[in-house]
Amino acid sequence: MEPLRVDPHIVVLSSLFPNRLQPMAGLFVRERMFRVAQQLPLSVVAPVPWFPFQSLMRLVRPGFRPPAPGTETQDGTTVFHPLFFSIPGAFKSMDGLFMAIGCLPRFWRLKRLGRLDIIDAHFAYPDGYAATLLGKWLNVPVTITMRGTETRHDKDPVLRPRVCAALSRASRVFSVSDSLRQVALSCGIDPSKLQVIGNGVDIAKFSPQAQSSARDSLGIPRQSKVLVTVGGLVERKGFHRVIAAMPELLKKYPNLTYLIIGGPSPEGDWTQQLKQLVSDHQLDSSVRFLGPIPADKLSQPLSAADVFVLSTRNEGWANVLLEAMACGLPVVATDVGGNREVVSSTALGAIVPFDDDDALVNAITQSLATGWDRAAIRAYAEANTWDSRVVTLVKEFRNLSS
Numbered sequence: 001m002e003p004l005r006v007d008p009h010i011v012v013l014s015s016l017f018p019n020r021l022q023p024m025a026g027l028f029v030r031e032r033m034f035r036v037a038q039q040l041p042l043s044v045v046a047p048v049p050w051f052p053f054q055s056l057m058r059l060v061r062p063g064f065r066p067p068a069p070g071t072e073t074q075d076g077t078t079v080f081h082p083l084f085f086s087i088p089g090a091f092k093s094m095d096g097l098f099m100a101i102g103c104l105p106r107f108w109r110l111k112r113l114g115r116l117d118i119i120d121a122h123f124a125y126p127d128g129y130a131a132t133l134l135g136k137w138l139n140v141p142v143t144i145t146m147r148g149t150e151t152r153h154d155k156d157p158v159l160r161p162r163v164c165a166a167l168s169r170a171s172r173v174f175s176v177s178d179s180l181r182q183v184a185l186s187c188g189i190d191p192s193k194l195q196v197i198g199n200g201v202d203i204a205k206f207s208p209q210a211q212s213s214a215r216d217s218l219g220i221p222r223q224s225k226v227l228v229t230v231g232g233l234v235e236r237k238g239f240h241r242v243i244a245a246m247p248e249l250l251k252k253y254p255n256l257t258y259l260i261i262g263g264p265s266p267e268g269d270w271t272q273q274l275k276q277l278v279s280d281h282q283l284d285s286s287v288r289f290l291g292p293i294p295a296d297k298l299s300q301p302l303s304a305a306d307v308f309v310l311s312t313r314n315e316g317w318a319n320v321l322l323e324a325m326a327c328g329l330p331v332v333a334t335d336v337g338g339n340r341e342v343v344s345s346t347a348l349g350a351i352v353p354f355d356d357d358d359a360l361v362n363a364i365t366q367s368l369a370t371g372w373d374r375a376a377i378r379a380y381a382e383a384n385t386w387d388s389r390v391v392t393l394v395k396e397f398r399n400l401s402s
Contacts, residue, residue, distance in 0.1 A: 007041060008040065008041075008397055008400070009043070009116055009118070010033075010036065010037075010041065010042040010117070010120050010397060011116050012042065012043070012045065012046075012121075013045050013127050013130065013131045014026060014044070014122035015046060015047050015048070015099065015123075016029060016122070016123070017029055018030055019046065019068040019072065019079070020068070020069060021067065021068060023294075024292055027319075028147075028199055029122050029147075031199075031200075031202065031319075031386060032199065032386065032393075033120070034074075034077060035387070035390040036393055036397070037075075039390070039394050040397060042077060043080070044074075044080065045106055045107065046079055046080070046081050047081065047084045047099050047103050047130075048068045048081050049085075049086035050083040051085060051086060051087050051088070069081060080106050082102050082106050084098045084101065084102030084103065085101075085102065086098060092158070093158050093162065095126035096126035096127075096162055097129075097130070099126050099127065099129075099130035100130035100131075100133040100137075103130060104137065107138060108138065111138050111140070116138070116140060117140065117141075117401050118143060118397055118400060119134055119135050119143070120142075121143070122145045122147055123147050124144055124146055124149075124150045124153070124167055125149070125153050125159055125163045125166060126162075128144035128163075128167070129162050129163075129165065131166070131170075132165070132166050132169035132170060141171040141401075142170045143170060143172045143174065143396070143397075144167060144170045144173050144174070145173075145174045145175070145176065145197075146174070146175040146180040146183065146316065147316040147317075148176070148180065148315050148317070150180055150184075150316075151314055151336075151337060152314055154183050160187075163187065164187035164188070164189075167184050167189050168189060171400055173193055174197045174393075175194065175196050175197075176197065176316045176317035176338060177196065177198065177316055177337060177338025178196050178341060179337055179338050180316055180337070181194050181196050197389050198317050198341070198342075198384070198389065199322070200322070200387070200389045200390075201325075201326050201381050201384060201386065202295075202326075203381060203382050203385055205295060205296050206295075206298065206302070206323045206326035206381070207299055207326060207327065207378075208299070208303050208328040208374065209300055209303035209327070211304060214301070214303040214304035217300060217304075218300070218301060218304055220257055221255065224255045224257050225253045225306055226256070226257045226258075227257070227259065227306070227307050227308075227364065227368075228258075228304070228305035228329075229259070229261065229262075229308065229309050229310060229311075230298065230323070232262050232263070232264070232265025232267055233262050233263055233269060233270045233271050234265055234268045235268070235270055235313070236267065236312060236313045237262075238311030238312045238313060238334065239260055239274050239311075240274060241311040241355075241360060242311050242364075243258070243274065243277050243283065243287060244357065245357060245361045246283050247283070248361050252368075253365075253368060256286060256368075257286055258283075259288050259290055259301055259304070260274070260289050261293050261298070262291075263291055271289075274289075275289065295323075299327055302324055302329055303327050303328070303329075305329055307330055307331070307364060307368055308320075308324035308330070309332045309364060310334065310339070311332075311333075311334050311354075311360060312333070312334055312336060312337075312339070313354065314336055315336055315337035315338060316337050317338040317342060318333070318338070318339060318342060322342060322384055323381075325348060325377050325378065325381040326378060326382075328372075328377050328378045329374070329377065330348060330349040330367055330370070330372045330374075331350075332350045332351075332352065332360070332363045333350075333352070334351070334353070334354040334360075335351045335352060335353055347373065347376060347377070348377055348380060349367065
């Protein structure tokens with residue numbers, strides 16, 4: 001008789017994770033790991049940055065670091081939100097240590113209760129760095145998933161050594177794209193402990209709708225050309241670059257509409273800057289801000305569009321590209337991070353150099369004029385669901401605990 005297998009208890013460590021006041025933060029982490037939770041016991045520790053005068057800053061910046069509940073339950077999974085000391089914009093090299101100290105009591109309790117066998121951290125710094133300290137203190141193996149911030153930290157002479165230290169201490173390192181794997185290799189990480197496991201898409205949640213009815217629901221003329229971008233309204237996502245391209249695009253397509261979907265994120269809030277840019281370019285009748293829309297409602301505005309545009313400065317693996325493709329939408333994206341790995345064929349869209357305004361305009365213009373095979377684009381998304389990713393992750397976690 002084979003011995004009874006005891007599955008490991010996974011504790012996810014990610015400071016970017018949805019909560020009651022920030023329901024859109026880190027959805028890609030939850031989408032991935034809550035599917036793991038269907039097969040393995042799992043808890044989440046999502047630490048929240050704090051410093052003594054934080055409440056006073058909210059008087060000036062109302063959305064600054066909104067407080068999270070100490071503990072909550074999401075889809076049957078317990079999520080803890082311990083505080084850790086972090087001064088905004090200062091001493092970032094200490095965030096990893098302070099995060100580990102702030103999380104230690106919770107992790108110690110989980111281990112005492114037999115609910116901690118593996119720490120699974122998301123983002124190499126500060127989360128991964130904190131996780132490797134906790135793993136050392138509590139004698140627990142650590143996995144780190146690189147998600148995109150590592151590209152920026154890799155260029156920081158202070159933070160790069162901490163990123164590399166975290167990756168070297170981890171038992172396994174997953175990356176959502178090969179471009180991030182290259183960052184790990186540049187740190188001298190043993191290739192045998194690196195594995196690319198991209199993000200996936202929920203094809204039940206994201207599916208094509210009739211374009212005509214989707215446009216009718218949004219009050220968009222059926223004969224219009226429509227662009228759409230979904231994401232946090234922050235500088236990195238590049239909404240301003242698409243807005244700046246609109247005057248030139250309108251010369252070719254006078255009935256063009258640009259839909260902007262999103263709101264403030266933990267990175268910041270560029271809503272007013274973007275609206276001012278729209279006003280400066282006299283685009284109020286051509287650009288529409290739809291605000292944040294829950295994931296299960298996004299199929300409608302995505303299906304109303306002709307082309308999805310992501311003029312981002314940095315990404316790991318942009319889930320939103322697959323979500324758009326699941327709705328049969330071709331994409332135009334900048335050649336950063338893992339975008340080229342997602343848009344792997346010209347049958348899916350176009351990749352343009354970052355910060356090349358002419359290339360962006362040309363790619364959008366050509367994409368609006370192309371007769372895309374939307375069924376083939378949808379089929380590509382169907383081949384990249386979360387399920388295949390989760391099978392690999394669960395196998396890795398079980399191997400690590402055996």
